[in-house]
Amino acid sequence: MERRTFLQRIGSILAVLGVTEAEWLSLGNRYYQALAQPSQRKLALLIGINQYPKIPALSGCLTDVELQRELLINRFGFQGSDILTLTDEEASREFIEAAFLDHLGKQAKPDDVVVFHFSGYGSRVKLETSPDTKQNALVSANFIQNSQDEKIVNYILEETLLLLLRSLPTERVTAVLDTSYYAPNTVLGLKSRALQELVEAKLAPEELDFLQQLKTQKLPSTPIVLAATSEPKQPAREGLFSGFSAGLFTYALTQYLWEFTPATTIQVALSHVENSLSKLGSKQQPGDLENLSPNLSPKRREALNSPPSLVGKGAGGLGLPESIIGAEGAVTAIEEDGKTVQLWLAGLPPQVLLYYGVNSRFTLATTEQLILRSRTGLTAKAQISQIEGTNSLQIGQLIQEAVRVLPRNVNLTIALDTGLERIERVDATSAFAAFSHVSTVVVGEKPADYVFGKLQEIPSRYGLFSLGGELIPNTTGEVGEAVKLAAQRLAPKLSTLLAAKLWRLTENQGSSRLAIKATLEIISNISPRVVMQRETVRAFKIETPIKKSVQTRLTASLPTPIVPIGSRMQYRVENQSNRPVYLIVLGLNNNHTAIALYSWETPQEPNTEDIKPLLKEVVIAPGETLTLPQTNAASEWVISGPAFFSEQQLIFSTTPFSATIAALNAAKHSSAEQRPIGPLLNSLNIAQALLQDLHLKTEINGTAADSYILDVNNWASFSFSFQVV
Incomplete structure (x- = not known):
C-alpha cells in the first residue's frame, strides 16, 4: 500500500x-x-x-x-x-x-x-449529557487537552471501548x-492504576461525538x-x-x-x-x-x-491449536556461537522467577536440554547441553522446565512504609536486622513480601500488611508501642510467613511430569460441591494412566472460591502415574497461622495415656484415589472462623518425606491434638525439611552446594486458595 x-x-x-x-x-x-x-x-x-x-x-x-x-x-x-x-x-x-x-x-x-x-490509568468523569452520573474512562497519554484549560479531559469512555469491540x-x-477507576485515598505498598477523579473535569466534545456515532452502528460481536x-x-x-x-x-x-x-x-x-x-x-x-x-x-x-472459551478455537478464543501444550518460555535469539540462546521466561510462576537459579534446566521439543547461565528480569541466557552433532536450535522454540535450582538462603523481605518517620525507619531496619532470615527495603525500591507500617485509623500502632495494603491478622500492637518491641513481637509471624514463601517456591502445576489430580470438595450434607480442582495437565501427555480417573462434576468455578464457616471439607487425590507418590499438605489458615494435614499412627497401646502420637507418611499407590482426611466423625475437617482468606499447598513426591515427617514428629504434639488439620508448630523447620526431601540427591555439575535441585519428573505442587465467609 x-x-x-x-x-x-x-x-x-x-x-x-x-x-x-x-x-x-x-x-x-x-x-x-x-x-x-x-x-x-x-x-x-x-x-x-x-x-x-x-x-x-x-x-x-x-x-x-x-x-x-x-x-x-x-x-x-x-x-x-x-x-x-x-x-x-x-x-x-x-x-x-x-x-x-x-x-x-x-x-x-x-x-x-x-x-x-x-x-494505564483509569478514572471517572461526568458527562454533560447526564451530569448526575459518572462514567468509567481510560486515561489517554494526552488526557489534558491543552495546558491552558485543564478542565477538558481527553479520556476514552469505557462505553466507547465496549462499542468498538462489539x-x-x-x-x-x-x-x-x-486498569481501575476509583483511586484509593491512601496507597500502602503496591502502586494503584486509578487516577483521582478531577472534580471539575469535562469530557472532550470530540469523544462524545464519536460515542454517538458508534451508537448508530450494528454491533455483531460479543467480546x-x-x-x-x-x-x-x-x-x-x-x-x-x-x-x-x-x-x-x-x-x-x-x-x-x-x-x-x-x-x-x-x-x-x-x-x-x-x-x-x-x-x-x-x-x-x-x-x-x-x-x-x-x-x-x-x-x-x-x-x-463451556470450554474452550478463552484460549481455544471457540467464540472469543485466542486460537491456540489444541495439540500445543504449555511452556515456561521461548527461545528469542541465538548467539553467533550457535550454542548460547536468549530466553523469555514469562511462563514461570512470578514468585519462583525471583529465585530461579543458575544451572536450572529446560527441555526443547527436540528433547535437547538448555542450561541456564544467567538471568536479568524476564530474560535469560542458556547453553545447549549437547554441543556435538546437528544443532536444531531455532528462534521461537518453546521451552519446558526440567530441573529447578533454588537457593537455600531465601529471606523474607519487609518493605518499610514511606509514611514512617525517618527515625522509625532507622529503628525498624536495626530491629529486623536481628533476624537471620529477614531483610528490609524501602517501599518501591526493591521487590518485597510484606509492608511494615502504621494503621491509618490509629497512626500510633504498628502492623504488618500485604503489599496490597491489607492488614495481616494478629500483627498489630498496643498504642504507643516502640518499633523495636513491634519487631520482636512479630518474630513468630515472620517465621511463619517465610515458611509459606518457601513452600510456594515449589509450585509447579504447569511444569510437573507427575500425573496427579486433586479436588477440594465440600462434603456437607446440605450443599456438597466441588470448590476447585488442580491437575498436572502436562504430565498426562507423557504418562499412561493405569486406571481411568474418577469423573467428578466440576461446577463452574468462581474467580473467588467461597467456603462458608462450618463446612466439612476433604481433598480427593488421584495418582494417575505409574509410581507411588507421597503427600504433604501445608498452609496458612484464615488466621494467617501455619497449619498442616496430619496422618496419625494408631498407638500400639491405646489405653496408655502418655504415649506420644506419631505421624505416618501419606502414600498413594499407582492408579489409586485417596480422600483426605478420611470421612469419619473422628477425623473431620471443619472450617472455623473468622472470615478471611485461606491457602494450602499440596506437595507430592516420588520419594518419602523422611526429613519432613521427622521434623513434624519432633514437635510436642499431645494425644489431644490428633486432628486431621492442625497447627504447624515449627513451620520454618518443616518448610526447610520439605525442600531437602524434594532435593535431587544426584548433584548437577556446577550447581552451588547451597542450592536445592528439584526434578519435575519427581514432584508436583498445587496451590489451593479460598475465601472463608
Whole structure:
C-alpha cells in the first residue's frame, strides 16, 4: 500500500477524531508499516502508558505490552507485523481510536482473532449529557487537552471501548484492561492504576461525538473483556519484581496462558489468576466485564462456562491449536556461537522467577536440554547441553522446565512504609536486622513480601500488611508501642510467613511430569460441591494412566472460591502415574497461622495415656484415589472462623518425606491434638525439611552446594486458595 493511499484511507477516521495530518505523521513510519502488511488471521492492538503529563508516572505498563506481545507471538502464533503497539506519548485518545478503527475494524474478518490490551490509568468523569452520573474512562497519554484549560479531559469512555469491540465483525474478540477507576485515598505498598477523579473535569466534545456515532452502528460481536478488577472500587495494582515492574493482572494472566493447555473456561482461568494475585500481595478480583452485566445473554453465559472459551478455537478464543501444550518460555535469539540462546521466561510462576537459579534446566521439543547461565528480569541466557552433532536450535522454540535450582538462603523481605518517620525507619531496619532470615527495603525500591507500617485509623500502632495494603491478622500492637518491641513481637509471624514463601517456591502445576489430580470438595450434607480442582495437565501427555480417573462434576468455578464457616471439607487425590507418590499438605489458615494435614499412627497401646502420637507418611499407590482426611466423625475437617482468606499447598513426591515427617514428629504434639488439620508448630523447620526431601540427591555439575535441585519428573505442587465467609 502506498503512503498516499494509506493516508487517504484513514483520513475520514482522523477527521472524526479531530486529528490533523501533521499530528498523524508525527507517529512516524512504524504504525504505517504495521498497517500496510497483508491482512492476517490474528490481529492485536496493545496500549501501554507509563508517562503522563503532570501526574505521577506508572512503572509497569510498557512491560505489560511486552508480556502480551511475546505471549501472542510465541504462544498463540501471531505475526509480529499484525501486532500494533502504542506506548506513552503515542497513545493519545485520537491515535488509540484511529488505530482501533483502522488496524482492527477495517482488517478483521469473520472468524479472525482480535486482541486489544490497555495498561494505564483509569478514572471517572461526568458527562454533560447526564451530569448526575459518572462514567468509567481510560486515561489517554494526552488526557489534558491543552495546558491552558485543564478542565477538558481527553479520556476514552469505557462505553466507547465496549462499542468498538462489539462493532468488530468477528466473535473471537478478547480485550484485557489492566486498569481501575476509583483511586484509593491512601496507597500502602503496591502502586494503584486509578487516577483521582478531577472534580471539575469535562469530557472532550470530540469523544462524545464519536460515542454517538458508534451508537448508530450494528454491533455483531460479543467480546470477552477481561478486567483487572470485578469490584467497582477495587484498585488494579502493579508490582516491582526481579528487575522489572508489571501490572499484577497482566503478569498473572499471561503466565497462566504460557503454562496451561488451551481448553479452559474463563472462570477457571480467572480462578487460577486470582490465586496468583493473592501470592503477589493483592486481593483484587479479576472478572469478565461483559459477564458483570445483569442482562447477560444465554449465548454469552454458555460461552463463559463451556470450554474452550478463552484460549481455544471457540467464540472469543485466542486460537491456540489444541495439540500445543504449555511452556515456561521461548527461545528469542541465538548467539553467533550457535550454542548460547536468549530466553523469555514469562511462563514461570512470578514468585519462583525471583529465585530461579543458575544451572536450572529446560527441555526443547527436540528433547535437547538448555542450561541456564544467567538471568536479568524476564530474560535469560542458556547453553545447549549437547554441543556435538546437528544443532536444531531455532528462534521461537518453546521451552519446558526440567530441573529447578533454588537457593537455600531465601529471606523474607519487609518493605518499610514511606509514611514512617525517618527515625522509625532507622529503628525498624536495626530491629529486623536481628533476624537471620529477614531483610528490609524501602517501599518501591526493591521487590518485597510484606509492608511494615502504621494503621491509618490509629497512626500510633504498628502492623504488618500485604503489599496490597491489607492488614495481616494478629500483627498489630498496643498504642504507643516502640518499633523495636513491634519487631520482636512479630518474630513468630515472620517465621511463619517465610515458611509459606518457601513452600510456594515449589509450585509447579504447569511444569510437573507427575500425573496427579486433586479436588477440594465440600462434603456437607446440605450443599456438597466441588470448590476447585488442580491437575498436572502436562504430565498426562507423557504418562499412561493405569486406571481411568474418577469423573467428578466440576461446577463452574468462581474467580473467588467461597467456603462458608462450618463446612466439612476433604481433598480427593488421584495418582494417575505409574509410581507411588507421597503427600504433604501445608498452609496458612484464615488466621494467617501455619497449619498442616496430619496422618496419625494408631498407638500400639491405646489405653496408655502418655504415649506420644506419631505421624505416618501419606502414600498413594499407582492408579489409586485417596480422600483426605478420611470421612469419619473422628477425623473431620471443619472450617472455623473468622472470615478471611485461606491457602494450602499440596506437595507430592516420588520419594518419602523422611526429613519432613521427622521434623513434624519432633514437635510436642499431645494425644489431644490428633486432628486431621492442625497447627504447624515449627513451620520454618518443616518448610526447610520439605525442600531437602524434594532435593535431587544426584548433584548437577556446577550447581552451588547451597542450592536445592528439584526434578519435575519427581514432584508436583498445587496451590489451593479460598475465601472463608
